[in-house]
Amino acid sequence: MTKTGSYYREIIRLGLPILVGQLGMIVTAFADNIMVGRYSTEALASASFVNGVFNVVIFCCIGFTYGLTPLVGALYGRGEHRAIGELMRNGLVLNVLYSAAITLALGLLYFHLDRLGQPSQLMPLIRPYYLTALAGVVPVCVFNVFAQWSYGTTDTRTPMWIILGANVLNIAGNYLLIFGHLGMPELGLLGAGISTLVSRIVCMAAIVAVFAVAGRAREARAGFARSRLSRSGLWRVWRTGLPVSMQMTFESGSFSVAAIMSGWLGAIPLAAFQIIVITGTLGFCIYYSVGAAISVVVSNVAGTGDNAEMRRAAWQGYHVMLALMTCSSVIFAVWGRDILGVFTSDARVLAAAAALIFPLVLYQLGDATQISFANALRGTSHVMPMLWIAFVSYVVVGIPATWILGFPAGMGLYGILLSFSVSLFLAGALFLVFFLRSTRIRR
Numbered sequence: 001m002t003k004t005g006s007y008y009r010e011i012i013r014l015g016l017p018i019l020v021g022q023l024g025m026i027v028t029a030f031a032d033n034i035m036v037g038r039y040s041t042e043a044l045a046s047a048s049f050v051n052g053v054f055n056v057v058i059f060c061c062i063g064f065t066y067g068l069t070p071l072v073g074a075l076y077g078r079g080e081h082r083a084i085g086e087l088m089r090n091g092l093v094l095n096v097l098y099s100a101a102i103t104l105a106l107g108l109l110y111f112h113l114d115r116l117g118q119p120s121q122l123m124p125l126i127r128p129y130y131l132t133a134l135a136g137v138v139p140v141c142v143f144n145v146f147a148q149w150s151y152g153t154t155d156t157r158t159p160m161w162i163i164l165g166a167n168v169l170n171i172a173g174n175y176l177l178i179f180g181h182l183g184m185p186e187l188g189l190l191g192a193g194i195s196t197l198v199s200r201i202v203c204m205a206a207i208v209a210v211f212a213v214a215g216r217a218r219e220a221r222a223g224f225a226r227s228r229l230s231r232s233g234l235w236r237v238w239r240t241g242l243p244v245s246m247q248m249t250f251e252s253g254s255f256s257v258a259a260i261m262s263g264w265l266g267a268i269p270l271a272a273f274q275i276i277v278i279t280g281t282l283g284f285c286i287y288y289s290v291g292a293a294i295s296v297v298v299s300n301v302a303g304t305g306d307n308a309e310m311r312r313a314a315w316q317g318y319h320v321m322l323a324l325m326t327c328s329s330v331i332f333a334v335w336g337r338d339i340l341g342v343f344t345s346d347a348r349v350l351a352a353a354a355a356l357i358f359p360l361v362l363y364q365l366g367d368a369t370q371i372s373f374a375n376a377l378r379g380t381s382h383v384m385p386m387l388w389i390a391f392v393s394y395v396v397v398g399i400p401a402t403w404i405l406g407f408p409a410g411m412g413l414y415g416i417l418l419s420f421s422v423s424l425f426l427a428g429a430l431f432l433v434f435f436l437r438s439t440r441i442r443r
Contacts, residue, residue, distance in 0.1 A: 007297055007313040011320055014156050015293030019286060021160035031171045035178050036192055037275070037344040043189040044344065045267045046125035048274030049118050052259030054133045056252045057106055058140055061099045063248030065091075065144040067241025069292075070381040072152025073299030084149065085223025088211075090233035092145050094241070099141035106134055118263045119270075125189050132193030139197075139204040146207040149220065151296055158214075162206045170199035243383040247374065247390035254394040254423055258402050258416050269413045272352035275343045276417065279336070280360055283328040287368045290321045291375035298379025307439040314376035314435060318369075325368035332361050352413060359417040366424030373431035382438040389430040398423030 037044040068091045075084050110130060114123055147159040176184040177191025187194065211217050211224075227233075255277065262273035294317035301309045332339075336357040337350075344350055370393075377386060401422040405415030 007316045008320065010297055011290065011293045011313070011317045014151075014154060014296055015289045015320070017156040017160040018151075018292050019289035021163040021289075023285070032174060032192055032196070034343055035174050036189055037271075037346075037349075039178055039188055041267065041271050041344065041346050041349060042122060043125055044274055044349075045119070045263075045271045046122045046129060046189055047192070048259055048270050048277075049116075049122070049263055050126055050129050050133055051274070052256040053106075053109075053130075054137075056249055056256045057102055057137055059248040059252035060102060060245050061095070061137060061141040062144050063245035064098050064241040065095055065141060065148050066244045066248075066295075066378060067091075067237055067239075067383065068145065068148040069152050069295055070299040070302065070379050070383075071236060071240060072149055073296050073379070074303040074381070076153045077300040077303035081219035082223035084153070085220035085225070086227035086233060087237070088145070088149055088220065089224045089227050090229055091148075091237045091241075092142070093229060094234050094237050095141050095145050096138060098241075098245075099138045103134060103137045106137070110134070116260060116263075118260075119267050122267070128190045129193045132190065132197045136197045136200040139200040143200070143204045143207050146211050149211065149217075150207070151292060152299065153216070153220075154296065154300075155216070156293070156296075158210055159207065162203055162210075165206070166199040166203045169202060170195050173198060240381055240383050243385075243387040244378055247386040250390040250394040251423075251427070254398040254402065255420070257399050258419070261402060261406055261416055262413060265413060268346075268348050269352055271344065271346070271349045272356070273413060273416070275340055275349065275353045276356045276360055278343070279332070279339055280363075283325070283332070283364050284367060284371075286324050286328060287321060287371040290317055290324060291371040293317065294321075294372060295375040295379040298376050299381070302380055307441050310376075310380060310439045311436075311441075314373065314379075314439075317376070318372045321368045321372045325364050329361050329364045332357060332364070336360065355414060356417045359414065359421065362418070363421040363424050366421055366428050369428030370424055370431055373428060373435045377431055377435045377438060380435070380438045382434075385434040386431070389427060389434065393423045393427035393430065397426055 032047075036047050068087065071087055072084055075081075075087065110127070113126060113130065114120070118126065143162075150156065150158050173195025174192050175181055177187045177195055178189075179191075180186025185191075211221065259270070259273055259277070263270045294314060297313045297317070298310050301313055337354045340350060340353045343353075374386060377383065398419065402416050402419040405411050405419045406413070407415075409415055411418065
């Protein structure tokens with residue numbers, strides 16, 4: 001790639017396999033919710049609550065692993081493959097400890113679920129499903145540690161194939177265990193949880209096996225085996241991982257608080273919220289694929305210290321992002337009601353969800369922008385501002401906006417979803433400002 005060349009092809013090349021993997025995850029999420037929603041409205045509402053809680057946890061853990069991407073990318077750009085293995089050893093240990101601590105905290109929360117204001121009739125469904133989600137936290141973390149190694153070394157296809165295979169397994173497990181087909185027990189929502197847990201364990205085992213045997217990982221594997229844990233290595237991972245983790249925690253946490261507030265309105269609004277959020281995940285996952293590619297390309301360029309090229313890569317990635325955002329918005333605006341209809345046959349839930357299409361479309365631009373420039377900033381390794389930007393946008397501003405629009409303003413579920421635009425647009429603007437500061441061109 002030349003100094004004045006285009007980064008469009010590289011971003012699309014790296015992002016496309018991630019996009020395929022993300023689309024596979026969307027299909028799985030859709031299948032999960034379709035099957036659960038067809039099983040019962042109560043199961044769908046229960047899934048909404050538990051998934052809302054664990055979205056925070058999963059994004060927190062995944063965000064911590066994302067701190068590895070710019071570090072791996074910069075080392076790869078300089079050809080320091082053994083150093084990548086040393087980094088991975090420190091990163092794996094620290095990430096497992098981090099996710100284990102979060103698992104312990106969520107295990108304690110299990111004993112207080114009935115204090116979170118959810119409908120009491122849902123508790124017998126919520127509790128066992130919660131435990132299956134809890135057991136999957138560490139496997140998700142381990143998979144993503146090795147996925148960041150793969151992404152940072154510009155191999156985005158291997159995680160894609162692993163994710164797609166696990167998704168097929170998850171859907172098959174749902175079919176068997178939710179409804180009790182082919183002689184399997186009919187477990188309803190618990191069956192969906194067991195199926196997801198098994199697929200996460202398979203993902204973890206597969207990516208570890210790739211690292212253990214792949215020829216392209218030989219040098220990194222040698223560095224991994226011969227290195228020792230070091231205070232400096234652990235600190236590097238902690239310093240870059242924690243701000244990204246907190247950024248994603250605050251963002252997903254604001255959505256989860258919105259799910260809890262939706263539950264205050266009753267089971268029907270909670271089920272409608274789950275449907276609309278899963279539909280919106282279509283856009284998020286598409287944007288995430290380009291964002292991950294932007295981070296890899298920017299991190300590779302960052303090894304050269306060329307701020308102008310980092311900006312060029314980020315802006316060209318944003319152009320790709322805007323094109324995909326436009327497609328997503330058109331799909332939601334034109335076919336949104338049809339998409340929502342596949343999740344439930346309950347006319348009350350469908351009517352409540354269909355009323356939310358406009359705020360769903362509205363926040364797409366904010367989501368695309370904040371993902372673009374959060375990942376561009378992550379690629380520079382100057383990630384500390386991400387922590388306070390996310391805290392201000394999603395906690396200080398976003399959560400109060402959700403409550404104000406939903407309750408004092410009397411807008412109910414519509415106001416809750418409308419508040420997403422407030423926090424996402426603010427975050428996007430702040431990430432852009434700090435990315436430009438981090439890549440200031442000095443003349």
